[in-house]
Amino acid sequence: MSQTIISLLNKTKIDYSWSFSDKTRKDTAYITHGYHRYPAKFIPQIVSRLAEKYTSKGDLIVDPFGGCGTTLVESKVMGRLSIGVDINPVAVLITKAKITPIDPKKVERVFTALKGKLDTYNKDTKVKAPEHERIDYWFKPEEKRKLAFIFTEILKLRDRDIRDFFYCGFSNILKNCSIWLQKSNKPTRDLIKKPSDPIQTFFKQVKMMMRGNARFYELSKQRNHLEVPSQVYCTDARTIPVKDNAVSLVVTSPPYVTSYEYADLHQLTALWMEYTKDLSDFRKRFIGTSYHNKKDLVLNSVLAEKIRNELLGKDKKTAEEVSTYFSEMNQVFAEMKRMLKKGGKTCIVIGNTSLKGVEILNAEVFAEQLQNLGLKILNIIKREIPSKNLPSVRDEKTGRFARITDKNKTYAYPTEYILVMEK
Ligand SMILES: C[S@@+](CC[C@H](N)C(=O)[O-])C[C@H]1O[C@@H](n2cnc3c(N)ncnc32)[C@H](O)[C@@H]1O
Numbered sequence: 001m002s003q004t005i006i007s008l009l010n011k012t013k014i015d016y017s018w019s020f021s022d023k024t025r026k027d028t029a030y031i032t033h034g035y036h037r038y039p040a041k042f043i044p045q046i047v048s049r050l051a052e053k054y055t056s057k058g059d060l061i062v063d064p065f066g067g068c069g070t071t072l073v074e075s076k077v078m079g080r081l082s083i084g085v086d087i088n089p090v091a092v093l094i095t096k097a098k099i100t101p102i103d104p105k106k107v108e109r110v111f112t113a114l115k116g117k118l119d120t121y122n123k124d125t126k127v128k129a130p131e132h133e134r135i136d137y138w139f140k141p142e143e144k145r146k147l148a149f150i151f152t153e154i155l156k157l158r159d160r161d162i163r164d165f166f167y168c169g170f171s172n173i174l175k176n177c178s179i180w181l182q183k184s185n186k187p188t189r190d191l192i193k194k195p196s197d198p199i200q201t202f203f204k205q206v207k208m209m210m211r212g213n214a215r216f217y218e219l220s221k222q223r224n225h226l227e228v229p230s231q232v233y234c235t236d237a238r239t240i241p242v243k244d245n246a247v248s249l250v251v252t253s254p255p256y257v258t259s260y261e262y263a264d265l266h267q268l269t270a271l272w273m274e275y276t277k278d279l280s281d282f283r284k285r286f287i288g289t290s291y292h293n294k295k296d297l298v299l300n301s302v303l304a305e306k307i308r309n310e311l312l313g314k315d316k317k318t319a320e321e322v323s324t325y326f327s328e329m330n331q332v333f334a335e336m337k338r339m340l341k342k343g344g345k346t347c348i349v350i351g352n353t354s355l356k357g358v359e360i361l362n363a364e365v366f367a368e369q370l371q372n373l374g375l376k377i378l379n380i381i382k383r384e385i386p387s388k389n390l391p392s393v394r395d396e397k398t399g400r401f402a403r404i405t406d407k408n409k410t411y412a413y414p415t416e417y418i419l420v421m422e423k
Contacts, residue, residue: 002303005367009380014415018383020045031073031216032098035209036172038068038091039185039260042253042349046383046418047074050251054345054420055080059248062339064237064332065287069095071251076230077219080249084232085240087285089275090171090266095232097168097209100161101217107210110162117153118199125149134271138178138189146198147177151272165213167273169205174268176201187264236285237332240339247339250346254332255288256353257325257360258318262286287328290321297327301368307360314356322360330369337373340423345378346370351385351416363417370421379420 020028020043028043047070051061057079063071066084068091075082076099086092129148139147147170154166175182177198181190220226233241255262263283269275276282283289299305304326311319336346353360367377 001371002301002306002364002368005364005371005377006303006361008377009364009367009382009417012380012382012417014382014384016384018046018049018381018418019386021384021386030212031077031219032101032209032212033070033073034212035098035168036068036094037175038094039262039265040253040256041068041070044070044074046349047071047251048078050347050418050420051075051078051080051249054347055248060242060246061249061251062240062242062247062336063252064240064250064336065252065254066095066232067091067253069098069232072099072230072232073216076225076228077216077223079223079225079228081228082230083240083242084230085235085237086232087234087236087287088262088266089234089273090269091262092232092234093164093171093269093273094168097164099230099232100164101220101226102161102165102213104210104214104217106159107162107165107213110157110159111206111210114153114157114166115203118150118202121146121149121199128152130272132271134267138180138268138271140179140195143177143195143198147174147272150198150202165209166206169202169209170272171269173198173201173205174272178268180268185260185265187267237287238328238335240335242339244338245341248341248344250336250340250344251349252347253349254329254366255286256351256362257288257322258290258355259288259353261289263289287332288325297323298330299323299326299369300330300372301326301365303361303368304365307358307365310358311356314358318356322355326365326369329366330373333366333370333373333375337370337375337423342423344423346375346419346421346423348419348421349416350419351414363419367419367421370419375421375423377419378422379418381418381420382415383418385414385416 023045033044055061060081061075063084066086069084072082072084072095084095127145127149129144135144150170154163154170157163176196178195179189179193181188263279263286267279308319308323311322348366350362350366352362
């Protein structure tokens, strides 16, 4: 079976209508989508197109790897009920803020009062700054004091939704206000960085969010969707709080093996919000992390076994990490099948990678695992991931900078698949 799947995916042509290359950052960050940066988030247009095709108003959509809530926001806009889970509490905080339209007048009122208070800050202002060596590792004393002041004032807000809205804004400014190397997704310090001023940066962030909230609120009100249920839970993708046979559509983009360490990436927010004191324990709960489990691995795919064996010849640790990943993903797929209605669809957005010179055919393995669990392939979409900033390369002959799109280059945009499977 794995050979048939490999050739099916190989012969799938790119469908350019799924690239959405005409969409600008403004389109992909519309309403609340631009509240917070999040690594590897997908664009809302993918979700809305799939939801349009495979669901009707009132159906339930689930995202087991919800991330910053793209699926849930789009579901709400379209009047679909939705449930998202993520193991990362930072993702849950962001999602909660993004799926909750708040009366713009109310946000304006609270912000005016909060701003008034924050504007009174001076060097004599009494502030109870947190005592945590990791906070001191990332923040200089001046920024730490200001951030602590903002944080304490948010904590005083009584309305839970409003508080989460401002916490989300607070979370998104932490990187700029710290000495985290700005361009890096890895936890690296930049000792000569001049961090942004927390209070001014916070004001700017909140104003951007207020514009997004106002648009989201108006749109939801116009469509009568303000009360459409949307829930996010901080839990594992293998234990989703949804009844059997209840879901019309699953849309998700899973984590990749040893790609992003979400636990490390979101440690600034996790530290301030006190989500975790022990980073190493936190890490283990993520699928795709470099932590690996050697026991009871069920890969449920001939191709996954083949990839493991190939890797074993190169690097044992990587082989174990990849096997753990495929085995854990298989458990997530079993959970998806349990939740889906008969005829329900699952759409998995995934690309292939390579590790230690071995091709990690995620899409092919996932399709095989899902088939072995009893789902059938309904459609395979291959899409190009357009990059707005094409990197330039040096021309091999002249040494001059050349555009990657020059005719003499055989550069291809990165691609990924959307596997559409049916129960
Ligand atoms: C590629 S991201 C999803 C991004 C999402 N589509 C969006 O638009 O924001 C993968 C997500 O899987 C989450 N994740 C990793 N392991 C998990 C687990 N065991 N259970 C639930 N979520 C998990 C990560 O925290 C991360 O947010």
